[in-house]
Amino acid sequence: MHDPAPPHAPLRRIGAWSLIVGTVAVAAVAFGYVGGWLAPRRLTPEKLVDQFQHNAGTFAGYRRNHAKGVCVTGYFDSSGQAQAYSVAQVFAPGQRTPVVGRFAIPGSNPYAPDSSVPIRSMALRFALANGQQWRTGMNSMPVFPVATPQAFYAQLHANQPDPATGKPDPAKVAAFFAAHPETAAFRAWVKTANPSASFATERYWSLDAFVFVDATGARQPVRWRMLPEAYDADATMPPAGDANYLAADLTERLARGPLRWQLQVTLANPGDPTNDATKAWPDDRRTIDAGTLVLERSAPQASGPCRDINYDPLVLPAGIEASDDPLLPARSAAYANSYLRRTSEEAHLPDTAAPTPEASR
Amino acid sequence: MNTAPNRFTPAARALHWLMAVMIVAMLFIGVGMVASVSARHEWLLAIHKPLGIAILLLAVIRLAVRLRHPPPPLPGDLPALQKLAALASHWLLYFLMLAMPLIGWAMLSAGGYPVMLGESLRLPPIFPTNATAFAVLRHLHGAFAMLLFATFLAHMAAALHHGLIRRDGVLASMLPAAPSPADDEDPA
Numbered sequence: 202m203h204d205p206a207p208p209h210a211p212l213r214r215i216g217a218w219s220l221i222v223g224t225v226a227v228a229a230v231a232f233g234y235v236g237g238w239l240a241p242r243r244l245t246p247e248k249l250v251d252q253f254q255h256n257a258g259t260f261a262g263y264r265r266n267h268a269k270g271v272c273v274t275g276y277f278d279s280s281g282q283a284q285a286y287s288v289a290q291v292f293a294p295g296q297r298t299p300v301v302g303r304f305a306i307p308g309s310n311p312y313a314p315d316s317s318v319p320i321r322s323m324a325l326r327f328a329l330a331n332g333q334q335w336r337t338g339m340n341s342m343p344v345f346p347v348a349t350p351q352a353f354y355a356q357l358h359a360n361q362p363d364p365a366t367g368k369p370d371p372a373k374v375a376a377f378f379a380a381h382p383e384t385a386a387f388r389a390w391v392k393t394a395n396p397s398a399s400f401a402t403e404r405y406w407s408l409d410a411f412v413f414v415d416a417t418g419a420r421q422p423v424r425w426r427m428l429p430e431a432y433d434a435d436a437t438m439p440p441a442g443d444a445n446y447l448a449a450d451l452t453e454r455l456a457r458g459p460l461r462w463q464l465q466v467t468l469a470n471p472g473d474p475t476n477d478a479t480k481a482w483p484d485d486r487r488t489i490d491a492g493t494l495v496l497e498r499s500a501p502q503a504s505g506p507c508r509d510i511n512y513d514p515l516v517l518p519a520g521i522e523a524s525d526d527p528l529l530p531a532r533s534a535a536y537a538n539s540y541l542r543r544t545s546e547e548a549h550l551p552d553t554a555a556p557t558p559e560a561s562r
Numbered sequence: 563m564n565t566a567p568n569r570f571t572p573a574a575r576a577l578h579w580l581m582a583v584m585i586v587a588m589l590f591i592g593v594g595m596v597a598s599v600s601a602r603h604e605w606l607l608a609i610h611k612p613l614g615i616a617i618l619l620l621a622v623i624r625l626a627v628r629l630r631h632p633p634p635p636l637p638g639d640l641p642a643l644q645k646l647a648a649l650a651s652h653w654l655l656y657f658l659m660l661a662m663p664l665i666g667w668a669m670l671s672a673g674g675y676p677v678m679l680g681e682s683l684r685l686p687p688i689f690p691t692n693a694t695a696f697a698v699l700r701h702l703h704g705a706f707a708m709l710l711f712a713t714f715l716a717h718m719a720a721a722l723h724h725g726l727i728r729r730d731g732v733l734a735s736m737l738p739a740a741p742s743p744a745d746d747e748d749p750a
């Protein structure tokens with residue numbers, strides 16, 4: 202079976218070895234490039250999540266953003282009105298779908314005072330009867346500051362505290378805003394926004410666009426928002442000197458009865474931007490009332506049912522699809538990275554910090 | 563049923579090359595999707611899950627084919643250490659091509675994710691929801707992917723070594739049927 206070596210064997214062997222080494226090297230380098238190890242300039246989920254930690258510190262066991270929050274449970278009652286646009290079972294007439302949710306405030310510090318930001322967030326996981334899920338993370342603002350993950354990373358970077366002062370460098374923040382005029386709508390909104398005294402009185406916007414798919418396969422770009430029943434009725438100023446009033450307010454309200462939100466779905470007109478969360482759609486767009494979210498109970502996030510849920514906005518049921526919004530895959534990828542970090546810390550895996558519930562900055 | 567003893571059966575060869583393409587693609591898709599924040603992340607993930615299950619099904623078939631039809635013997639003059647390396651790396655590859663999809667499936671189950679293979683095709687969970695198990699399985703999935711890629715590189719290098727340096731018919735035993743099955747390349 203063995204061929205005798207031909208007379209020009211040495212040269213041939215050099216060629217053969219070069220081919221072998223070259224093939225292996227090309228495969229390895231390609232793998233390294235695709236995996237990002239040989240592409241240091243690429244924005245990766247790792248870098249995004251690292252930047253959160255650079256800005257606020259590392260709080261083992263916690264989400265790397267929206268770290269401070271509280272779990273809620275309840276259900277969603279469909280009105281049936283969204284069914285004409287989406288085959289998702291959650292929208293079937295009379296359908297009741299159990300929900301595990303989470304209210305939170307933005308930022309990576311789970312000990313931040315509730316009044317430190319004027320934004321609240323609502324994340325929901327709908328567990329559909331057919332086993333599919335719909336996860337969504339919404340914020341109490343009508344537009345997002347930036348449209349792309351690259352701009353978001355630049356914003357985080359600009360807000361990294363200066364080691365000398367412990368605060369972001371105002372010049373860097375100003376330079377970021379100057380370079381990103383798309384932030385204007387958000388900045389105009391944030392000037393009018395005050396930290397609310399309650400999660401219950403807030404409106405929550407999907408910000409990103411999605412696509413509803415009906416029974417014929419027709420695609421309708423949408424955004425959604427949750428409108429509170431308690432809107433403005435009970436709104437008061439946050440109690441001075443109390444850093445954790447939001448969870449207490451929620452517990453107190455839920456003790457009196459369930460809290461309700463109406464899920465409103467806005468249908469885009471042709472040409473409305475679906476890839477730019479900095480741009481609100483015009484007010485006259487058709488809006489349908491998809492049903493009512495009813496929240497009945499809250500629980501601390503350390504022991505509640507939301508703790509181990511990654512509210513990845515790309516976990517979607519049949520009938521709801523992602524749009525071309527570039528923030529969506531970035532959120533999905535970064536949340537997955539954050540989820541792996543915090544579950545690894547919970548699991549006390551090697552090279553992870555132990556969760557420190559009592560630690561404070 | 564009877565095949566030339568110095569070649570793999572046509573079924574084994576077809577499965578080998580089909581799965582070679584799928585597994586190598588899968589490894590690139592896997593490391594690419596977790597290192598990307600762009601739309602690539604989304605569509606690579608959408609390919610990753612059904613492709614993984616397809617690999618799992620093919621790996622089961624392939625294992626059955628392998629157990630039914632022993633591979634052609636390695637050349638008698640192959641050093642014992644190389645024979646051992648060949649045997650060990652082949653079984654490692656079989657183990658990984660079965661374990662990787664199962665770990666991925668179990669990992670998503672433990673993380674509480676619905677295991678969606680498409681718009682509405684959903685697999686049942688094969689592991690109870692448990693964040694600690696998720697973390698362990700997720701790290702295992704990544705580590706085994708690196709091991710699988712390293713084993714693939716070694717396997718490819720060894721195959722080329724057999725075909726180009728030793729020219730002992732081992733590479734040819736896995737290549738598509740050639741006119742004279744006993745030889746690999748004609749040196750003339």
